[in-house]
Amino acid sequence: AAVLAALTKGVRVVHTIEIDKVLYNYNVEKMTETLLLNGAGSLSLKPKHATFNIRNLIQVNYYLGDSCEILPQLLPQLNTQLSFWLDGHVSSDTGIASTASLIGGKEPLFHELDIIKNHSVKNHIIFIDIDSPDNWDRLDEIKSFIKSINPHYTIEEIPRFYFDNAEKVKEYKKHLQDFWGTSSETIKDLQEFWEKGLPEKWDKNIVLRAFVGE
Secondary structure, three states, X not given: OHHHHHHHOXXXXXXXXXXXXXXXXXXXXXXXXXXXXOOOEEEEEXXXXXXXXXXXXXXXXXXEOOHHHHHHHHHHHOOOOOEEEEOOOOOOOOOOOOOOEOOOEOOOHHHHHHHHHOOOOOOOEEEEEEOOHHXXXXXXXXXXXXXXXXXXXXXEEEEOOOOOOHHHHHHHHHHHXXXXXXXXXXXXXXXXXXXXXXXXXXXXXXXXXXXXXX
């Protein structure tokens, strides 16, 4: 979903890291089916790294591994302003999973922010998906850490879901159909999946957006 959202907003080069091998294989498989079978791109496969070149305009890189290990290797190659979507956490009711980061634990956010802090560029755009109870009560701490990267950061809180905004839903559905050829049935399943997960516990589910104004 994050990759689709980025491409929807015009991002042309994506690097995405998945620690769970099952999810990594699923994402690569679905991207292969969607693009290659429609003649829309090419695929380069390396151990733990899949690169999709789409219509000679877009590149999507999938990495299998721990973001706390891969980001320090990747960032020195990218000496420009970047947009980060940080959403690393264990997807388990008990908070226990074999795929938790050995470095950052089940919530590697602060380790990832520290890696970004040590990068040469200090005005990256940072999105943080606050969708974990462990981070709901740490907003002030998270914002303070971002300010330690650059005191000029502006930090906004954005609602995570827009299903009560008919125009937003219509806009996203149209993009899925027109650009990706997503079927109406699949779109319906996606919407039902997310709407089902909107009880009161999601009230604190927001995205932090941090940017440095010109």
